[in-house]
Amino acid sequence: GAGVSQTPSNKVTEKGKYVELRCDPISGHTALYWYRQSLGQGPEFLIYFQGTGAADDSGLPNDRFFAVRPEGSVSTLKIQRTERGDSAVYLCASSLNKVSPLHFGNGTRLTVT
Amino acid sequence: DQQVKQNSPSLSVQEGRISILNCDYTNSMFDYFLWYKKYPAEGPTFLISISSIKDKNEDGRFTVFLNKSAKHLSLHIVPSQPGDSAVYFCAGFKNYGGSQGNLIFGKGTKLSVKP
Numbered sequence: 001g002a003g004v005s006q007t008p009s010n011k012v013t014e015k016g017k018y019v020e021l022r023c024d025p026i027s028g029h030t031a032l033y034w035y036r037q038s039l040g041q042g043p044e045f046l047i048y049f050q051g052t053g054a055a056d057d058s059g060l061p062n063d064r065f066f067a068v069r070p071e072g073s074v075s076t077l078k079i080q081r082t083e084r085g086d087s088a089v090y091l092c093a094s095s096l097n098k099v100s101p102l103h104f105g106n107g108t109r110l111t112v113t
Numbered sequence: 114d115q116q117v118k119q120n121s122p123s124l125s126v127q128e129g130r131i132s133i134l135n136c137d138y139t140n141s142m143f144d145y146f147l148w149y150k151k152y153p154a155e156g157p158t159f160l161i162s163i164s165s166i167k168d169k170n171e172d173g174r175f176t177v178f179l180n181k182s183a184k185h186l187s188l189h190i191v192p193s194q195p196g197d198s199a200v201y202f203c204a205g206f207k208n209y210g211g212s213q214g215n216l217i218f219g220k221g222t223k224l225s226v227k228p
Contacts (some may be wrong), residue, residue, distance in 0.1 A: 004156070040220065041220055042117070042202050042204070042218030042219050042220050042221055043157065043202070043216075043218050044218070045215065045216060045217075056215075091156055091157075093156070101147070101159035101162070102157075102159065102216070103159070104149075104156030104157045104158070105156050106154065106155050106156050107156055
């Protein structure tokens with residue numbers, strides 16, 4: 001079946017703008033995760049949803065970052081007042097439950113100029 | 114502080130030979146470890162995992178070894194194939210009721226398998 005889908009695949013925005021990144025998880029997967037990968041680093045946890053609720057948002061770097069999953073399926077990561085340091089690949093992953101292996105999407109490459 | 118360390122940023126191996134990728138960790142609370150493989154412009158793909166109650170897990174050409182006393186694990190690929198060329202990430206997490214949102218990744222090792 002279809003894997004995790006992330007759109008857009010690339011996003012270039014100016015410093016100070018607002019961006020939204022979308023994730024469509026694998027159908028039936030209740031757990032959804034957002035990670036961020038900067039150049040030369042491994043993926044870094046941002047937030048985890050179990051169903052509609054954010055079960056763990058301890059990885060969000062500051063209050064400019066926010067994520068929602070209103071119907072327990074699609075999720076949107078929102079970044080306000082973007083900064084150049086936000087440039088990274090934002091990875092979404094889903095899993096059948098919280099201890100099953102994560103299935104990652106191909107990521108959204110965000111570039112803030 | 115890096116809780117998961119992959120000290121070799123790259124590794125080059127001849128096709129058919131063994132590839133050994135190493136990973137060290139500092140957090141003694143980790144009780145589950147995973148290896149992910151990543152091709153360019155794609156997301157990481159789960160490869161193999163091991164619980165801390167085991168010292169070895171094997172899946173086809175891939176074997177992961179865990180040495181808890183040394184806080185060290187390694188991934189062996191035998192025989193290596195050109196299609197194995199990718200970046201390999203080691204990750205650890207605490208399976209006490211948390212989720213894999215608590216996965217802590219290393220920086221990765223880029224494996225190149227030459228024909």
